[in-house]
Amino acid sequence: AQSVTQLGSHVSVSEGAxxxxxxxxxxxxPPYLFWYVQYPNQGLQLLxxxxxxxxxxxxxxxxxxxxKKSETSFHLTKPSAHMSDAAEYFCAVSDPGGAxxxxxxxxxxxxxxxx
Amino acid sequence: xxxxxxxxxxLIKTRGQQVTLSCSPISGHRSVSWYQQTPGQGLxxxxxxxxxxxxxxxxxxxxxxxxxxxxxxSEMNVSTLELGDSALYLCASSLGQDGNTIxxxxxxxxxxx
Numbered sequence: 001a002q003s004v005t006q007l008g009s010h011v012s013v014s015e016g017a018x019x020x021x022x023x024x025x026x027x028x029x030p031p032y033l034f035w036y037v038q039y040p041n042q043g044l045q046l047l048x049x050x051x052x053x054x055x056x057x058x059x060x061x062x063x064x065x066x067x068k069k070s071e072t073s074f075h076l077t078k079p080s081a082h083m084s085d086a087a088e089y090f091c092a093v094s095d096p097g098g099a100x101x102x103x104x105x106x107x108x109x110x111x112x113x114x115x
Numbered sequence: 116x117x118x119x120x121x122x123x124x125x126l127i128k129t130r131g132q133q134v135t136l137s138c139s140p141i142s143g144h145r146s147v148s149w150y151q152q153t154p155g156q157g158l159x160x161x162x163x164x165x166x167x168x169x170x171x172x173x174x175x176x177x178x179x180x181x182x183x184x185x186x187x188x189s190e191m192n193v194s195t196l197e198l199g200d201s202a203l204y205l206c207a208s209s210l211g212q213d214g215n216t217i218x219x220x221x222x223x224x225x226x227x228x
Contacts, residue, residue, distance in 0.1 A: 032214055034217070036219070043119075043205055043219040043220050043222050044207075044219040046216060046217070046218065049214075092158075100171040101146050101148055101163055101207070101209050101215065102148065102163055103148075103150075105159075107157050108157065
C-alpha cells in the first residue's frame with residue numbers, strides 16, 4: 001500500500017534562510033507526487049507535482065522539489081524563506097494508472113518563519 | 116475561471132442529525148473527490164466520483180455517502196452524526212485522467228455538538 005512520511009511536524013526557519021521540508025514515500029511503482037500548502041482556515045493549494053517527467057520540479061512561489069527514486073524521497077525546498085511562507089505543507093502520493101484521483105497525504109509540516 | 120466552490124462554509128449540527136455538503140467543481144472537471152481533515156487523523160480520502168459513478172472509496176462507515184449529478188456537481192451526506200465527525204470537509208476536482216492536477220475548495224467546517 002502507498003504511504004507518505006513527512007519528517008518533522010514543525011519546522012522553524014529565519015526569514016531569508018533555506019526551507020527544506022522532507023517527504024518520503026512508499027510505493028510499489030513510481031508514483032505521482034504532490035506538494036500542497038494550506039494557509040489558516042483555507043483549503044489546499046497545489047505547489048507542484050511530479051508525474052514522471054523531469055525529476056526536478058519547479059512550483060509556485062519559488063518552491064521546488066526533486067524526485068529521488070533511490071531514496072524514495074520528494075523533499076520540498078525554497079532558497080530563501082519569506083514571512084508569507086508560514087503555513088502547513090502536505091506531501092501526497094497517488095497511484096499512476098490507478099484510474100483514480102485518490103491522494104494519500106502525509107501528516108503535514110507546519111512551517112514557521114521567524115523575522 | 117471559478118475554482119472549486121463548497122457550501123456551506125461553516126455549520127453546526129447536533130449529534131444524531133444528518134448533514135449534506137455541496138461541491139461545485141471547476142468547469143469541465145468530471146472528477147470530484149471528498150476528503151476529511153481532522154487534527155487527529157489528518158487528511159483522509161472519503162470517495163471519488165467520476166461521471167456520476169463512484170470510482171473509489173475510502174475506509175469510512177456507511178454513514179458517509181455521496182453522489183454526483185450530471186453537471187458534475189457533487190454532494191456528500193453524513194447521517195447519524197457523531198462528535199467525531201467534526202472536521203473540515205474538503206472537496207477536490209480534476210479532469211479525472213491519470214496525473215491530472217487536483218484542485219481543492221476552501222472546505223466546509225462541520226461542528227457536531
